[in-house]
Amino acid sequence: MQTTKAILEAAKQAAPALASAEKDKALEAIASSLLASKEDILRENRADIDAVRDTMSQSMLDRLTLTEDRIAGMAQGIREVAALPDPVGRVLSRTERPNGLVIEKVSVPMGLICIIYESRPNVTSDAAALGLKSGNAVVLRGGKEAYRSNAAIVRAIRAGLEASGLPGALVGLVEDTSRASARELMEAEGLVDLLIPRGGAGLIRSCVENAKVPCIQTGTGICHIYVDESADLDKALDIIENAKTSRPSVCNAEEVLLVHAAIAPAFLPRLRTRLTEDRAAKGLPEVELRLDRAAAAIIPGTPAGERDFDTEFLDYILAVGIVDGVDAAITHIARHSTGHSDAILTRDGAAAEKFTRLVDSAAVYVNASTRFTDGGEFGLGCEMGISTQKLHARGPMGLQELNTYKYIVRGSGQIR
């Protein structure tokens, strides 16, 4: 067994090989290698599943399961990443100084990127492809329950790298899946240039508390939609149902609805019908409404508890509150939002302008569903996660966000 430190060191040392590599050809070789290794990958995935079949929920098992189709999808994903423009080597600015120095600010890889993630093995190939395309070595630390699947995928990736004349060590998989190895990554100063935790609130929390290496917080989303007095209520119903129910388990799903007091008596009964009875009639899961006192005076529902406006439900549950107007909505969001995605529904340009200016979130929407906060939907072509912090990257992280820059200064003997 290789120690985590040895895996990191090997990856770090391999990273410069990418500077002059034909990265897209290597990604193509990796995609082919994945397809060629599908028997091995499926066998190891079955072993992972057999070990947890009796103890894991059906939805978790589904996330863990690979099929031929899913492996084909992973290979296709790698080819799509290969087809994206190279983020490395962009001249971000160029200035010639009066003393003749020419200063270029150029995008360069971070070096070694580590990703800590949970049970979906397809993240293994996605993250490796994004990391390599952006010129970085990648060390992955997946969940224990997916270890054999991840190891088979990484073997295939390494075979593809080696077939392209690149060191396999460019993509490493941490063999120790205990908490200790996550801590080791967080503390690997000088080795890890960027750590991206992708997972639940506990993992993110642990990174904030413990990381000594540069780290990007991803994914916690308490997303708000505020329905202004002037909103188009028909569109509002469509947007809210979409934001809440199209995929409740993801971070860009709506968790809190704020409604202007003036329209609440007309709107809330329609909302309730739409999210409960109408959905039940179609055989869809109903949404449980958790109502503040003012909302509860208008429609029936569960009285909101103390934490309901600060909870990422990730479920068919929606907290509903009444506010006096856009200022009160902005104040509520400032207090309760995780800074992920928040929306105003309005036909009032001034209210929209105020909301977009003062709501301090990665994505601020006017008249659209919060579900669009996603690298693909934003036109980035891919995504390594969604940053909810302000340093370096905010919102969906594409290839550019996996780069840093350096200044290259060319002179002819200048002194100061």
Place this chain on the structure above:
Amino acid sequence: MQTTKAILEAAKQAAPALASAEKDKALEAIASSLLASKEDILRENRADIDAVRDTMSQSMLDRLTLTEDRIAGMAQGIREVAALPDPVGRVLSRTERPNGLVIEKVSVPMGLICIIYESRPNVTSDAAALGLKSGNAVVLRGGKEAYRSNAAIVRAIRAGLEASGLPGALVGLVEDTSRASARELMEAEGLVDLLIPRGGAGLIRSCVENAKVPCIQTGTGICHIYVDESADLDKALDIIENAKTSRPSVCNAEEVLLVHAAIAPAFLPRLRTRLTEDRAAKGLPEVELRLDRAAAAIIPGTPAGERDFDTEFLDYILAVGIVDGVDAAITHIARHSTGHSDAILTRDGAAAEKFTRLVDSAAVYVNASTRFTDGGEFGLGCEMGISTQKLHARGPMGLQELNTYKYIVRGSGQIR
């Protein structure tokens, strides 16, 4: 006495007031207020100096001392910041998606920026001006020995803010100058959006170890100059003397010289003459050379100790080593550099290209002194410090680096 938490909370709450403020007029009012308060500032500065006169070195006392001229310089600095372009509200990208969503990526302030710094009171007004111009509230935590000076400067700044109709709380000064307050800033999650430590290695280290808020490492510079076989040796002497001696106490000064083995016998004796005898003849401080074994076989000097190639001397000391060529120089720099500024002196385009591609530092130079790594010299107009990390900002940090961005997404009812 206000608690540190209360100061942070007041600043954070005040920050949105800047969104619609006439920032440049407020900066002009602050500059005027500083000049009008010069008696108060000078009196408090004398009190600070009297308290440490017998225990502080002359150079430290000089850094602490304010004069009418220095206060005029501070006011002038604020006016120069006011004259720079506003970094807030730049549309960094704009895309219209096939579904009609218009997605703008717009620069916005961080929110609340904190700076921990040491004894130069002029940093107080510089940092406040840069923070305000970039739309941020600022909380400053200066050194104990400058507390009364800093407090007088902050009083003047606040008077200027209030004269402009803005809350004085936008600029706060931490009253507790013990280590505990620095820790409090590092741990003030949800309040501090960006922490910038400006000071010695101990402070930076403590931030890396302890910060739970986003933090930018600044300033440690073990800067290298590599003299290639093909270098113009006359220019090399000028550049090395400039990089080492023009201001040895700053982070962009050269600390290590690497010389190609083929030219070392010709170059090192000339170097020694230039940095010792020639300087002595002009009454300038001589440079102590700390030589690796190969260099010591060519010229006399102090034998380099184990740590001399890993030390930021900040003094008239230069570590000198011999290498076999550009590859060996790159390897040495990868092992020993702090990633600040490193230079190659060469007439060989291929060597220059290799060096700039593979040296992983904030600023990589060809044929110029490392001393140019500076916001003003880079044309940024100002500087909040020099980042030696890769996340968010690298190299000199100007106004743009004190901003983050958000996505503003405008739709007409789009759902996913």
